[in-house]
Each structure stands twice: as structure tokens, then as C-alpha cells.
Amino acid sequence: MGVLLVVCDGMADRPVVELGRRTPLQVAETPNMDKLAEVGSCGIMDPVAPGIPPGSDVANMALLGYDPYEHYAGRGALEALGAGLELGPGDVAFRCNFATVDASGVVLDRRAGRISTEKASVLAEAIREALEKADFGVEVEFVNTVQHRAVLVLRGEGLSKAISDTDPKVVGKPIKECVPLEDTAEARRTAEVVNRLTAFFREVLSSHPLNKELPKPANAILMRGAGSLPELKPLGELYGIRGACISAVALIKGVCRAAGLEVLDVPGATGSYDTDLGAKFSKAIWALGNGYDFVFLHIKATDVASHDHAVDKKVWFIGEVDKALGGALEALSLDEDYVVLTADHTTSLRTGQHEGDPVPLAIAGPEARPDGVERFDEISCSLGCLCRLRGVDLMPILMNLLGKVRRFGA
Amino acid sequence: MGVLLVVCDGMADRPVVELGRRTPLQVAETPNMDKLAEVGSCGIMDPVAPGIPPGSDVANMALLGYDPYEHYAGRGALEALGAGLELGPGDVAFRCNFATVDASGVVLDRRAGRISTEKASVLAEAIREALEKADFGVEVEFVNTVQHRAVLVLRGEGLSKAISDTDPKVVGKPIKECVPLEDTAEARRTAEVVNRLTAFFREVLSSHPLNKELPKPANAILMRGAGSLPELKPLGELYGIRGACISAVALIKGVCRAAGLEVLDVPGATGSYDTDLGAKFSKAIWALGNGYDFVFLHIKATDVASHDHAVDKKVWFIGEVDKALGGALEALSLDEDYVVLTADHTTSLRTGQHEGDPVPLAIAGPEARPDGVERFDEISCSLGCLCRLRGVDLMPILMNLLGKVRRFGA
Numbered sequence: 001m002g003v004l005l006v007v008c009d010g011m012a013d014r015p016v017v018e019l020g021r022r023t024p025l026q027v028a029e030t031p032n033m034d035k036l037a038e039v040g041s042c043g044i045m046d047p048v049a050p051g052i053p054p055g056s057d058v059a060n061m062a063l064l065g066y067d068p069y070e071h072y073a074g075r076g077a078l079e080a081l082g083a084g085l086e087l088g089p090g091d092v093a094f095r096c097n098f099a100t101v102d103a104s105g106v107v108l109d110r111r112a113g114r115i116s117t118e119k120a121s122v123l124a125e126a127i128r129e130a131l132e133k134a135d136f137g138v139e140v141e142f143v144n145t146v147q148h149r150a151v152l153v154l155r156g157e158g159l160s161k162a163i164s165d166t167d168p169k170v171v172g173k174p175i176k177e178c179v180p181l182e183d184t185a186e187a188r189r190t191a192e193v194v195n196r197l198t199a200f201f202r203e204v205l206s207s208h209p210l211n212k213e214l215p216k217p218a219n220a221i222l223m224r225g226a227g228s229l230p231e232l233k234p235l236g237e238l239y240g241i242r243g244a245c246i247s248a249v250a251l252i253k254g255v256c257r258a259a260g261l262e263v264l265d266v267p268g269a270t271g272s273y274d275t276d277l278g279a280k281f282s283k284a285i286w287a288l289g290n291g292y293d294f295v296f297l298h299i300k301a302t303d304v305a306s307h308d309h310a311v312d313k314k315v316w317f318i319g320e321v322d323k324a325l326g327g328a329l330e331a332l333s334l335d336e337d338y339v340v341l342t343a344d345h346t347t348s349l350r351t352g353q354h355e356g357d358p359v360p361l362a363i364a365g366p367e368a369r370p371d372g373v374e375r376f377d378e379i380s381c382s383l384g385c386l387c388r389l390r391g392v393d394l395m396p397i398l399m400n401l402l403g404k405v406r407r408f409g410a
Numbered sequence: 411m412g413v414l415l416v417v418c419d420g421m422a423d424r425p426v427v428e429l430g431r432r433t434p435l436q437v438a439e440t441p442n443m444d445k446l447a448e449v450g451s452c453g454i455m456d457p458v459a460p461g462i463p464p465g466s467d468v469a470n471m472a473l474l475g476y477d478p479y480e481h482y483a484g485r486g487a488l489e490a491l492g493a494g495l496e497l498g499p500g501d502v503a504f505r506c507n508f509a510t511v512d513a514s515g516v517v518l519d520r521r522a523g524r525i526s527t528e529k530a531s532v533l534a535e536a537i538r539e540a541l542e543k544a545d546f547g548v549e550v551e552f553v554n555t556v557q558h559r560a561v562l563v564l565r566g567e568g569l570s571k572a573i574s575d576t577d578p579k580v581v582g583k584p585i586k587e588c589v590p591l592e593d594t595a596e597a598r599r600t601a602e603v604v605n606r607l608t609a610f611f612r613e614v615l616s617s618h619p620l621n622k623e624l625p626k627p628a629n630a631i632l633m634r635g636a637g638s639l640p641e642l643k644p645l646g647e648l649y650g651i652r653g654a655c656i657s658a659v660a661l662i663k664g665v666c667r668a669a670g671l672e673v674l675d676v677p678g679a680t681g682s683y684d685t686d687l688g689a690k691f692s693k694a695i696w697a698l699g700n701g702y703d704f705v706f707l708h709i710k711a712t713d714v715a716s717h718d719h720a721v722d723k724k725v726w727f728i729g730e731v732d733k734a735l736g737g738a739l740e741a742l743s744l745d746e747d748y749v750v751l752t753a754d755h756t757t758s759l760r761t762g763q764h765e766g767d768p769v770p771l772a773i774a775g776p777e778a779r780p781d782g783v784e785r786f787d788e789i790s791c792s793l794g795c796l797c798r799l800r801g802v803d804l805m806p807i808l809m810n811l812l813g814k815v816r817r818f819g820a
Contacts, residue, residue: 367424367425367758367760368425369424369425369433369767369788369789370425370431370789371789371792371793372789383793384792385454385788385789385792385793386792386798387454387792387797387798388797388798389460389798393459393460393461395461396459396460396461396462396766397460397461397766398461399461400461400462400463400765400766400767403761403763405461405462405463405766406463407463407464407465407763407764408458408462408463408464408465408468408478408482409464409465409466409467409468409469409478409482409485410465410466410467410468410485410488410635410661
């Protein structure tokens with residue numbers, strides 16, 4: 001007996017004028033999602049709290065049972081995850097800026113004239129090449145993201161995020177020395193590495209030919225927001241389960257890894273419309289048959305469609321997800337396993353943004369109480385027997401169905 | 411105007427295969443429960459939190475309005491209160507079993523062959539006599555309750571409940587040494603007293619003539635669940651009400667006493683299938699007519715049936731409760747008093763365990779808002795106008811209907 005939790009990113013929506021004031025889920029052809037609703041328990045769920053639009057990191061942390069108000073550990077680490085860098089426990093990540101400094105290190109522009117992403121990529125590549133020949137006693141990874149923004153990750157034993165920023169936050173002041181914020185060897189060592197890196201970056205960047213051409217040369221890297229992966233008690237420890245994650249998105253993989261799930265790679269999973277949904281569901285079914293009690297299957301493109309204001313594409317892609325789900329329902333037995341369907345948040349086709357509206361939820365499987373709900377959408381599910389839940393309640397409910405929640409009291 | 415709150419222990423269930431995937435409440439003949447649902451407000455309730463299986467102590471504490479995450483202090487103390495022992499702040503109480511051990515202290519039977527209450531009373535009396543001549547530096551009180559069950563209370567200064575159990579929980583293992591669970595003089599001292607008492611009890615019991623006759627001599631006392639009195643502000647003080655409890659179960663009586671309810675004795679209330687349901691309801695009706703604003707009526711055997719995996723018996727007994735409820739509804743007027751029906755938790759006929767699924771709730775009476783719900787069961791009630799509540803919300807809702815909740819704000 002296991003649980004397959006299918007999370008379609010941003011699948012929930014508001015009524016859309018072009019769809020006759022119905023939501024994409026109300027319009028799409030979804031016989032298999034509807035079957036889940038029909039045989040299972042339905043409800044709606046506020047991923048974090050009513051009216052609060054969650055980021056994907058926060059929403060999926062909540063769906064995995066961790067209260068983000070308690071566990072959210074800042075952007076440094078999650079931005080690194082979002083930039084596609086992998087983070088392990090103990091790694092320390094920073095948000096960085098390319099900046100312009102004078103010869104004495106005084107900051108003239110904190111964003112190097114908002115250098116273009118293309119030019120920043122050239123400089124970042126130069127940094128990576130130089131890093132390959134250097135030795136800081138730890139592994140150093142540097143990736144630029146958009147314009148002047150970048151991410152730095154230090155990997156290895158004996159690091160600490162308890163160190164200060166080098167970014168002075170204002171122009172006219174010198175790059176700050178990084179100092180340990182606690183009296184530990186780890187913090188002292190990490191601060192020392194950061195200071196050596198700051199000098200190293202200035203050296204590499206100052207001599208780069210590209211910077212000779214720029215009115216505001218990107219000749220320094222400012223670092224701030226040192227962070228580690230949030231310290232979550234792994235789901236395996238909390239519930240005695242073995243769990244897996246199937247997702248194409250670095251940020252989601254990062255959250256799942258932080259929760260102690262094993263990330264299973266699926267060739268063809270792209271995080272876009274062309275993702276191989278069949279391959280993802282097949283991998284999930286394989287996992288349930290091979291020692292995993294819990295599989296978190298994340299599908300991204302529903303969210304992409306809303307961010308792109310692509311009404312027809314969202315309706316179409318929901319139909320594609322439904323077909324892939326149908327294949328899975330043929331291969332699985334709901335007398336044996338639970339199949340759970342939801343979204344991590346509402347993404348509005350009109351605003352193109354994450355919104356704080358609740359999402360539909362269906363839990364089907366051997367001992368889910370069936371209610372009268374026959375359609376999987378935001379309205380139909382709100383009439384189901386689960387009523388209205390919060391995201392953090394989902395995991396205890398699912399683990400309770402598996403008999404994995406310890407009794408509280410006698 | 412008063413409230414009769416009927417709590418049927420573990421009455422809620424999951425869909426049961428033998429019942430065509432319906433729950434016992436969906437199958438049982440319950441015209442009177444259904445009438446409550448029809449004229450009243452319905453909903454579902456998570457006794458503690460979604461997905462969390464509560465013990466009976468924790469669940470009923472929540473139903474009485476006390477957040478168990480804040481107030482729960484171990485079962486020993488509640489059972490001691492239920493057994494009629496007085497507990498002061500700082501006293502430490504234990505749940506005990508008469509057990510059979512071999513010469514080396516290995517447990518052969520954790521319940522001494524389920525020794526009769528009569529015989530256990532003789533042995534408990536011998537223990538009390540011996541205790542009078544002994545000195546453990548603290549006051550020791552020992553009382554047997556039903557069959558092999560007993561309660562031990564240590565009174566005095568400098569005690570701690572942060573100590574381990576002596577009950578190994580399985581046969582074939584020796585009585586465990588009690589060890590302190592925190593590094594304090596109080597915990598060390600209490601553990602030492604417990605270990606001395608364990609040896610003392612074995613000595614007194616081994617030499618008792620009654621034990622020579624028994625095939626499974628009750629020659630040891632196993633202790634577990636060390637706890638202190640939860641410090642609950644009494645309901646009388648919180649709401650200005652006079653409340654009563656009717657239950658055959660020591661633990662429930664203990665919770666109710668801790669909440670400031672008066673325990674009313676009902677001859678014939680057994681906590682089993684043969685309990686005199688009519689007598690219990692009659693006593694409740696009497697109480698409502700004689701100065702009590704709130705009567706907590708607890709019925710145990712619904713839970714017993716699930717623990718025994720007795721599908722037909724659970725369905726049958728729910729019908730018996732319904733008949734007794736019918737009698738009460740004839741004697742009471744819902745224009746005058748509120749009658750409230752719920753369960754303290756779900757107990758699954760399949761697993762035989764408490765589960766974290768929500769329970770149905772119906773509140774009928776002069777000013778409860780009637781919704782369209784016509785049946786009292788887990789699914790029908792989920793469609794009612796109370797939606798989904800938590801156990802701790804119930805008392806404020808009921809006391810509000812009585813006009814007993816102080817306004818918050820101007």
C-alpha cells in the first residue's frame with residue numbers, strides 16, 4: 001500500500017472570461033480526474049493560508065507537511081535551488097550581485113549598471129574557468145541568473161551559514177569583510193573562504209577584457225543572505241516511509257530533497273508542455289512497486305500556461321495530464337494504493353501570477369470515504385467530505401491512511 | 411436550558427468492505443440520530459488535528475475545550491483521577507498492571523491471566539497494608555480498578571514524571587528498570603522510588619497465599635505512563651456552568667474531573683456492550699432538570715467493537731445507542747435543551763486502531779441552524795453547515811448557544 005501524490009503546478013484557476021467564467025479544470029476533458037473525485041474523498045485546500053499566494057517553494061514545503069511559517073529558511077538556499085544548483089545538507093548558498101567598485105574596493109554601483117544577462121554570462125564563465133584552477137579547500141559553484149544577479153554555493157564539510165554579508169547595501173562604502181556570526185570553527189573558516197573568494201573574484205573580473213569596454217565594469221561580486229537547506233526532519237524519520245520525488249524543476253527537487261525524498265530521474269521530463277507525462281507516471285508506478293511508500297509527482301506546465309496567459313494551452317495540457325493519469329489508473333489498483341490529485345497553488349490565467357485561492361483535492365484509494373462529488377474542479381471538490389483543509393494537513397491525512405501516524409495520547 | 415453532549419467512543423469509522431464500503435453509521439438503523447441531524451446543524455470534526463489519531467484522553471480533553479498540545483500531561487494522572495484518587499500539583503501517577511513474572515522477573519503474562527477484580531482487590535489491600543509499614547520517603551497510594559488494572563500515586567515534594575516505564579510491553583522480557591528521562595535530582599529520585607517499589611511489590615505479592623492458588627499468579631506490578639495533573643481551568647470557572655459527567659471509564663472520568671465536571675454514578679454503566687444505556691440517558695435527563703447546564707455522556711462499547719474487529723456488533727450497538735437516544739428525545743424538548751452527538755475519534759474495524767479521520771457531529775436544539783442534512787454519518791454530516799471543525803472548537807460553540815461565552819472586545 002502506497003500513496004501517489006500528483007501535484008499539478010498552478011493548475012487551479014479563477015473563472016476565466018474566455019471560458020464563459022469557468023475555470024480551465026471545469027472546461028477541460030478530464031474523465032480520469034473525475035473518476036478519482038467520484039470514488040474518493042474531495043475537498044479544497046489552502047496551500048498556506050486563505051488568501052495567501054504562495055511561492056512554489058513555500059507551497060510544496062507545506063504540501064509535504066512542513067509549516068513554511070516555521071521552516072522557511074530564506075532565499076539564499078532556495079534561490080540556488082531555483083537556479084538549478086543542487087544543494088546538499090551543510091552546503092552554504094549566497095545571493096550575489098555583479099557590482100562596480102573602485103581600486104580601493106568602494107562600491108560605485110551595486111548592480112554594475114544592470115549589466116545584461118549575456119555579458120554577465122561571459123563573466124560567470126570566466127569565473128568558473130578560474131575556479132577550476134584555484135583551490136579554496138571547498139567546492140565552489142558560481143552561476144549567474146538574470147542581469148546582475150547570481151548565486152554562489154560552497155560545498156563540503158565544516159561550513160556554516162552564520163556569517164555576515166559582504167554587500168554593504170549602499171554605494172560609497174567598501175565591500176564589507178565577511179565575519180563569523182558565531183564562535184565556531186565552521187563560521188570562521190567559511191568567513192575566511194568568502195573573503196578569499198571576494199579578492200579572487202575582483203582579480204578575475206578586473207582583468208577580463210569585457211570589463212574594459214563597460215562604462216560600469218562588473219569588477220566585483222557582492223554576497224548576501226548566506227543560507228542552507230531548511231532543516232526539515234525527513235519524512236522517512238517522521239513516518240517511517242520511503243519516499244520519492246519525480247519533477248523536472250530544480251526548486252521542487254530541492255524542496256523534496258530537503259524533506260528526505262529521493263529524486264528519481266525521468267528522461268524526457270522537461271517541466272514544459274513537451275514533457276513526457278507517460279514516462280513520469282510510469283516511473284511513479286515503478287516506484288510504488290519497488291519499495292517506495294510515497295511518490296510525489298510534480299507536473300509543471302499547467303503553471304507555465306497561466307504565467308503565459310495561454311488559456312487554450314492550459315485547458316489542452318490539463319487534458320494531457322488526464323490521459324496520462326488514466327494510463328496510471330489502469331496500471332494501479334485503488335484497492336491497493338492511494339492516488340491523490342491536487343495543485344500546489346492557483347495561478348491565474350488573467351494575472352499570470354500565483355494567487356491565494358484554494359485548490360481542489362481528491363484522495364482516492366482503499367479506505368478513503370467516498371462522497372457524492374463527481375467532478376474534479378475547484379467548485380465541485382468544495383462540496384466534498386474533506387471540506388476545507390490547509391496544505392500542512394495533507395501529509396498527516398495521507399500518512400494516517402497508510403497507518404503511519406503515531407497516536408497522540410493513550 | 412442545557413446541553414447534553416453524547417460522545418460515542420470510536421463510533422466513526424472508515425468504509426468497511428463487509429458493509430459494501432459503507433461505514434457502520436451509514437448502515438445502522440439510526441432514526442433518532444438522523445432526527446438530530448435533520449433538525450440540527452451538522453459537520454465533521456478533527457478531534458485533535460487532521461490525520462492525527464488521538465488517544466481517548468487527548469480526544470476527550472479536546473472535546474471539553476482544552477488544547478491537548480498545550481495541556482496533555484500523560485495518562486497516568488487522568489486514570490488516577492478517574493479511579494477516584496485525589497491528585498495534587500506535583501503528585502506523580504502511574505497506570506499499573508498486575509502481571510505474572512518468573513523468578514528472574516521475566517514477564518510471563520502482562521495481565522496476570524486477566525485476574526478478576528475481586529481477587530485483585532484482595533491483593534491491593536495486602537499491598538496497602540504493607541505500604542503502611544514501609545517508608546519510601548514519599549506517600550504512596552495504590553488502588554486497583556478493573557481486573558488487572560491499577561493506579562499508583564506518589565505524593566510529596568521533589569518528584570518528577572520524567573521517568574521511564576517499568577512495563578516492557580511484551581511478554582518474555584524482564585521488568586524494565588525505571589530510569590530518569592531528564593538530568594534532574596527529582597527524576598533520579600522518582601526513578602529510584604519506582605525501582606524500590608517494584609521490588610517491594612514483588613516481595614509482598616509473591617508471598618501472598620492467594621497467589622499460590624492462581625494458575626497465573628499476580629506476583630508483580632508493571633508501571634507505565636507516569637503523569638501529573640493537567641492544570642485545567644475548570645469549565646465552571648470558564649463558563650459559569652455546572653457540569654456533570656456520566657461514564658463507566660476511569661480515564662474519561664479522570665479527564666472530566668480535571669475539567670471540573672462532577673462525575674455522576676450510574677449503576678449498570680459498564681463500559682461494555684451490556685451497559686445500561688437507558689439508565690445513563692435517564693441520569694443525564696435527571697441532571698439537566700436538576701441544576702446542571704452541561705452533561706457529558708460517554709458511551710464506550712462502540713470503540714470496543716472496532717478494537718475487536720466486530721463489524722456486526724458495532725452496527726448492532728450503534729442501533730442500541732440510537733434506541734436509548736430515542737427515549738431521551740421523548741423526555742427532553744429540543745425547544746428547551748441542546749442535544750449534541752459525536753464521537754471522540756475514528757476507530758477502524760479493519761485496523762482495530764484509533765485513526766486520524768474526522769468524526770461526524772450534530773448539534774440540535776432551540777437555536778441551532780438547521781441545514782439540509784438528513785442522516786447522521788461521516789459523509790452526510792460533512793455536507794452540513796458546520797463544515798469542518800477541530801475538537802477544541804466544540805465547547806465554545808456549545809457554550810455560545812447557552813449564552814455563556816464572554817464577548818471578546820467592546
